[in-house]
Amino acid sequence: MSNITRLVVLGAVRQFQPVHGYFLRRELMTWHVDEWANIQPGSIYNALKSLKQDGYIEESGTEAEGKRPERTVYAMTALGEVELMRMLRQTLWTVEPFDTKPVMALTSFMFLLSRAEIVAALKFRIAEIDAKIASNGFDINDVAKSTTTPAYVREIFELSSLRLRAEQQWARDIYDRICDGQYAFAGEDPPPARS
Amino acid sequence: MSNITRLVVLGAVRQFQPVHGYFLRRELMTWHVDEWANIQPGSIYNALKSLKQDGYIEESGTEAEGKRPERTVYAMTALGEVELMRMLRQTLWTVEPFDTKPVMALTSFMFLLSRAEIVAALKFRIAEIDAKIASNGFDINDVAKSTTTPAYVREIFELSSLRLRAEQQWARDIYDRICDGQYAFAGEDPPPARS
């Protein structure tokens, strides 16, 4: 499966463990992961199987509520904790000009990292986006040189650059808010209740 | 395969026919389809097979240049023409808040439709984006109500809305330029050479 599916499902197991597939399915659907990460219910069960096979999660038994069907319950392993952090960091420190899913997944689980790292990475991302936009400019030149490529393809890169600007604006906003103390991160107390 | 892969490959066959898989592969890679549509070479060959099976394209024979390996050459069928237009229209008149690929694919092949339809659809899209942004607002409310959903998930919708604004700006730009006569569309003469 895509890394995003693994990241989202592993992150969700970490957050809700011990947890069964159907719970994750319902919960993640309320997060609209089918829209922003293109994860369908079937993929969740598949991800659980595959994460288990890799030793990142383990079956902590089965249970049944009333006379409902049996449920397989999963929990993180130590290996899984490490892998989740690795995937999260990898996503945090990489800007994808065309794939919107990584930032979305990142946003859902960034509280697992420290405030300091998120702040540093956001700063990095803001600068990195300038670089990607510059790179798009060169791609536009390349495309213009090809005689077969339709001129319209240029518009794709223009749109990508505009979208990147939007993400940059968003990164700036959230950067400020996180610096101001909003949200709770790893190793911190829960945030003060908001009005 | 995703509809986008089918749309892009069918559109490319239409543009370059009679054409063999390896040409499409190279050409589409210069369009960076691996980046903006997540189409890998293998998917192109698979799309060709599947489009052929559906009767949208046909093998118009095989050829070989010098002592190079044989190449299978494809061309559109009448059915394929209709299907391409259907897919293109479907994409044109639908705004996807999270998936960036459809607009990208659309942009590559919109010249197959008439200028009048593109202009009308862009107008529609500009309004539709306002609606999607409003809808995001309600999703934010929903998410806020769930006690299990992390508050950060809200940021996903904020980011989506900012991205949609960017796409709206892009649609406005290109709308103006197309109204001013830029680019050539179905049933028009080629555009005057640009400086």
Next chain:
DNA sequence: CTCCATATAGTCAATTTTGATTATTTGAAA
């Protein structure tokens, strides 16, 4: 009380995608 729509908790076959691999040919350098 009975019926039926919806919820529960998945599974599974078919379709797609990925990435590695194949087997030949060409071009350029040593």
Next chain:
DNA sequence: TTTCAAATAATCAAAATTGACTATATGGAG
């Protein structure tokens, strides 16, 4: 002139995804 990297034109197994399907249980309407 040999040799070796890169290009040509794919194929194929393995992995991932989709969406339809299963089989039971519950709750509410009539």
